[in-house]
Amino acid sequence: MKINKLWNDYGLLGSLKLLYQFITSKFIFWNSRLIRRPIYIRGKHFIRISKGFTTGVGLRLEAYPKKNNSAIIEIGENCQLNDYVHIGAIEKIIIGNNVLIASKVFITDHNHGYYGNKDFNSPPYISPNNRTLYSEKVTIGDNVWLGEFVSILPGVEIGAGSIIGAMSVVTHNIPPNSIAVGIPAEVIKKYNSKTERWEKV
Numbered sequence: 430m431k432i433n434k435l436w437n438d439y440g441l442l443g444s445l446k447l448l449y450q451f452i453t454s455k456f457i458f459w460n461s462r463l464i465r466r467p468i469y470i471r472g473k474h475f476i477r478i479s480k481g482f483t484t485g486v487g488l489r490l491e492a493y494p495k496k497n498n499s500a501i502i503e504i505g506e507n508c509q510l511n512d513y514v515h516i517g518a519i520e521k522i523i524i525g526n527n528v529l530i531a532s533k534v535f536i537t538d539h540n541h542g543y544y545g546n547k548d549f550n551s552p553p554y555i556s557p558n559n560r561t562l563y564s565e566k567v568t569i570g571d572n573v574w575l576g577e578f579v580s581i582l583p584g585v586e587i588g589a590g591s592i593i594g595a596m597s598v599v600t601h602n603i604p605p606n607s608i609a610v611g612i613p614a615e616v617i618k619k620y621n622s623k624t625e626r627w628e629k630v
Contacts, residue, residue: 519538531575
């Protein structure tokens with residue numbers, strides 16, 4: 430049954446390519462399910478992948494620890510990252526189990542400079558490349574779904590079971606079991622466990 434479905438979905442050449450990618454996936458991350466190439470990895474020793482890891486094409490994982498030599502990108506079990514996802518870390522990005530990430534999603538724990546309300550701010554007359562990197566940990570909970578073109582910025586925590594709508598920019602924490610959309614992303618619905626319905630906020 431699975432062979433017939435594979436044949437129907439991908440045809441002969443597509444099925445052979447998929448089989449090749451399935452085999453070579455184990456050489457990139459031994460416990461992965463399927464890694465579609467090309468894939469771009471920098472700092473592989475600082476990236477921890479759990480079993481069932483699946484990717485689309487063009488994935489970019491970049492880990493440059495600024496403080497220690499431990500893993501700074503951690504991806505949980507059965508996560509699927511689709512085409513052209515880009516994840517960059519210098520401090521810590523944790524992605525929980527069973528997370529679905531659509532194509533062209535960007536997740537970062539750092540910026541070139543700081544532009545908030547703290548005492549230190551980056552002046553605009555310095556080239557962005559020369560500004561001191563600012564970072565804050567990013568956490569994405571279990572069973573989260575990130576839609577197409579979503580951006581997750583430093584310091585954000587997305588609670589388990591939440592959904593971030595396509596093209597949203599997440600600049601602050603999103604509580605568990607919520608749907609958030611927009612720039613910046615705001616919660617528009619929450620799941621009510623008593624009524625078993627997504628209800629408007």
